Amino acid sequence: MSYLEKVRACNAWDPAGFLPWTLARERIGSLRPVFAAELRRWPDQFRVDADRVDWVGAPAGFAARSQCLAGVVETLVAEGLIAHLHGERYAVTPGRRDQARCLIDRTAAPWFGVRAFGQHLNGFVRTARGIELWIGRRSADRRVYPLCLDNLVAGGLPHGVGLRENLRKECREEADIGPALADQAVAVGAVTYCREARDGLKPDVMFCYDLELPADFVPRCTDGEVESFTRLPLAAVAELVRNTEEFKLNCNLVVIDFLVRHGGIDQEHPDYLPIIQGLRSHLP
Incomplete structure (x- = not known):
């Protein structure tokens, strides 16, 4: 060693194995295709294509976006796909912490490939x-x-x-x-x-x-x-x-x-x- x-x-990761997750043409995360397919259940929120996932229905405000995403995550936790909620909220950002577009529970961050x-x-x-x-x-x-x-x-x-x-x-x-x-x-x-x-x-x-x-x-x-x-x-x-x-x-x-x-x-x-x-x- x-x-x-x-x-x-x-x-160790293969970029070809993940789809960009974008908001207003900014990349804010990366999704495995199998997980991206789960988001098709929210067609008013997510447009899932072969090469990307766009958050087309994201509300305009920071708090509203955070609440909307929290609802999706809570459903996935209730169904057992995501194991649990951590309670700490992380920034969903294309870059720095101060560029946060909304928040996500810490446990869900890797599912959405969030920094x-x-x-x-x-x-x-x-x-x-x-x-x-x-x-x-x-x-x-x-x-x-x-x-x-x-x-x-x-x-x-x-x-x-x-x-x-x-x-x-x-x-x-x-x-x-x-x-x-x-x-x-x-x-x-x-x-x-x-x-x-x-x-x-x-x-x-x-x-x-x-x-x-x-x-x-x-x-x-x-x-x-x-x-x-x-x-x-x-x-x-x-x-x-x-x-x-x-x-x-x-x-x-x-x-x-x-x-x-x-x-x-x-x-x-x-x-x-x-x-x-x-x-x-x-x-x-």
């Missing part, structure tokens, strides 16, 4: 032996990737919540990091990837942060999402990413990005260029 294999695993946004934080300590990273292990009751390794803090970014506000919330819930310490996190960019998933397509954006922690800091999960935490030398974390399937898949990318920026993967590495290119993949 290799770093590049992990990057490619997060960017999703999240925040991931690397918590690290500088020691005489070098950098050490705090790593979380997800709880056994997680719907996705139970008991897999995770970044110290990671969570979705709901619509209408600011980046700093949401990061403070996630830091408190996932690692008991207070606001004063959370505000010391350094925004270091974003990782983007597009991956075909069981439920559809995940064209995702992860805003990334580095937080240098005091040597005596010990994280504590307050929301039950993390079973335990471990502080490991950077080389040991790199080995886990490179040679195991221990990490939640997209968290590999956040660690690889950290390694690139902190010298763990240097410009002499044979896969250096495809790695850094794969961390900033084009999203449909």
Whole structure:
């Protein structure tokens, strides 16, 4: 296994297997044809053609569009096609979060191939032996990737919540990091990837942060999402990413990005260029 294999695993999808979902000629999502066929039940809303799905009946206003789409999603949940409602609402957007055309429940986002946004934080300590990273292990009751390794803090970014506000919330819930310490996190960019998933397509954006922690800091999960935490030398974390399937898949990318920026993967590495290119993949 290799770093590049992990990057490619997060960017494995076939554009020919998805139909553009458009609103007023803007692409706002991507649908599998079999799922697009389900939308034929709403002919006043969706025009399903062989090469695209147009939301022709979308109401004019943001709130009305969101309500209309929520009704469709709720029907699909009631019929068991979509497993459940999450409760967090994500932006349906052709680009940035502030370009949202309406909202969609988080669970439904991949079904509609909607761009999703999240925040991931690397918590690290500088020691005489070098950098050490705090790593979380997800709880056994997680719907996705139970008991897999995770970044110290990671969570979705709901619509209408600011980046700093949401990061403070996630830091408190996932690692008991207070606001004063959370505000010391350094925004270091974003990782983007597009991956075909069981439920559809995940064209995702992860805003990334580095937080240098005091040597005596010990994280504590307050929301039950993390079973335990471990502080490991950077080389040991790199080995886990490179040679195991221990990490939640997209968290590999956040660690690889950290390694690139902190010298763990240097410009002499044979896969250096495809790695850094794969961390900033084009999203449909």
